[in-house]
Amino acid sequence: MKITKVECLTVHPGWRKNLIFVRVETDAGIVGWGEAYSQYDRDRAIAAQVEELGRYVVGRDPFQIRHICQVAFDDYAQRRASLEFHCAVSGIEQALWDIVGKATEQPVYNLLGGKTRERIRVYANGWGYKLREVADYARAAEKVVESGFTAMKLDPLPRPWRTFIPRQHIRQSVDIIRGIRDAVGPDVDILLDIHRRLAPMHAIELANALAEFEPYWFEEPCQSENIQALAEVRASSPIPTVTGEALYGRAGFRPVLRERAVDIINPDVANCGGILELMYIAAAAETEMIACSPHNYNSTTLALSATVHASACMPNFIITEYFIPFEELGAKLCSNPLKPVDGYITLPDGPGLGLDVNEEAVRSMPGKPFPKRDLPLPENEGPRNTALSKAF
Template identity: 50%
Template sequence: MKITNIRSYIVDNGTKKHWVFVRLETDAGIVGWGESYSQSDREDAIISHLAQFARYMIGRDPFQIKYTTTMLRDDYVHRRGSMEFYSALSGLEIALWDIVGQACGQPVHNLLGGRYRDKIRVYANGWAYNAKTPVDIAKAAEAVVSRGFTALKFDPFPLPVRTYVDKDIERHAVSMVSAVRDAVGDEVEVLVECSRRFSPTIASRFAKAIAQLRPYWIEEPVPAFDLDGLREVRQVSDAPIVSGETLYTKDEFRSLFASRGVDIINPDISVCGGLLELKEIAATAESHLVGVSPHNYNSTTVSLAATMQASASMPNFLLTEYFLSFDKVGSDICDEPLVPVNGHIELTDRPGIGIALREDELRKRAASGTPFRTLRTVSAEA
């Protein structure tokens, strides 16, 4: 069996972020689907890489997954990868696994050592964008819990992102977390996002301020490359510290594990290097007694399905991300939508990653341009 064609789709899902899908075709008639992580204004760069990959992939055996990804890292970018490259590579790699699973008549998790669990726990995100006050966010959190989710994540800090914020903003963030905890009760997990924005001092102060609210974790209080800063925050935080969504491949996680600065990592399957790379990162985390909660700021289709396949075989898996703001369009474009029930999604035995996309729906939603994003200008608040 040989690869015969690569196609890319940029899909408008009605939000500020488009989706990028990869479709691999073979001479055996098997089609594999992958998904690349994307950001506004970056989609064209990602699909440019995918177009260049075709020169290397046409005629290649899809079973040569490890060789293919290593070759592209070593020979195509000479080990100088960018977000756009690793996003494209990850989408390609997922599609290769989808083909291999279908060719073998097996779900991918069976090719990775078998399932460790029958269903995958998910947490809700993408539900708090319009909540500006504690009253607003409490109502939004109640609505999420009414849908059966047992864990939910949000960023309590307003935009714009700043490394240093004043005390009023810190107090507001604490009040937002407090409102969510009061609204959902003690049995629902509250995951607090910080989006890599703070200095260690402010992050540490915030961690101590919300300790009595029992957050399930504090995510990315400082940038992932600030290993000393992460360790400082972890030393004063009662809640576990999470980081890793901006890192590529297991090479970049090596220093994070050595620093002892995190309790949980959150690599993203569609940018960290793909399905097998996520599995290998998780195996290294296991040896460091670190939990894994894969990031998934992608669609609720291909990336989520691939994440579920990898997560099923991880002893140290905790839960993964499900974006409520994406699920309507995700269901429209997917042949078998992944639907959470009581905060979990059942694992399928369908060969490959377990789903396929509807090309007619992808074409209907083809993006005509990247979502407009206003860049900040110089001001008194800059």
């Protein structure tokens, strides 16, 4: 069997960013699907990388997944990787596993060594987008719990994203998380996402201020490339720390794992290099007794299914991400999307990734540019945004 075509299909979901699907055809009539991670204003660059790399995948055996990925890095990229490169590899790699699973009539998790669990726990994200008032967060959180989730994630800090913040930002975050905890009770897990924003001194202050509400974790308090900063926060934070969504491939995770700079890693199957690379990263973390919680700011179809298949085979898996705002779109793009029940997704049992993609629907919603965002100007900066929370 040979690959005859690699196609990149961008989809406009109507919220936040375009999605990038990868369709791979073979001469045996088997079609595989995958998904590449995307970001607003960068999706066209990622799609272009899928198309360029796809030219070198045509003519190859889809079963040779490991070699295809190695050639992509060594020879195509000449060992100069990037976000766009890793996203492209991830989408294509998932599609190859989908083909292999369909050809062998096996779900992908069986081909990865077999499942270690029947259900995958998920947390809700996207539910707090653009909320400002504490009461609004509380009401939205209650709705998330009413829909069956037992865990939810949010970023409690106000914008803009800056390294040094005023104490008021910390107070506001405390008010928001207190309101949510009072609304949902003690048994719902609240996950905090800091989005690589803060200097260690502010991250530690924020973690200590929020500890009384018993958050499940404290995600990406500092830039993930600064291992020493992450380790400093982990050493002083009463909340378990997380990093990984902006790290790519095993090499990107190596310094974090070697230094035990966090308690949990969250690589994304749609940008870390794909399903097999995610398994390698998780296995490396397992040897350091670090948990793995795959990131999934992607659709509730292909990337979610790829994440579920990989997570099923990870002994150190704890929870993964589910984006509520993409749920309605997922039902249009796939006749059997994975749906959480009581906060868990049951493993699919169909071949490959186990999804029936509605190709006509995918092609009917092509990606398009989003409106230009209102990014800050120098006059928007000032003491209010840059004042330090503590004196030196």
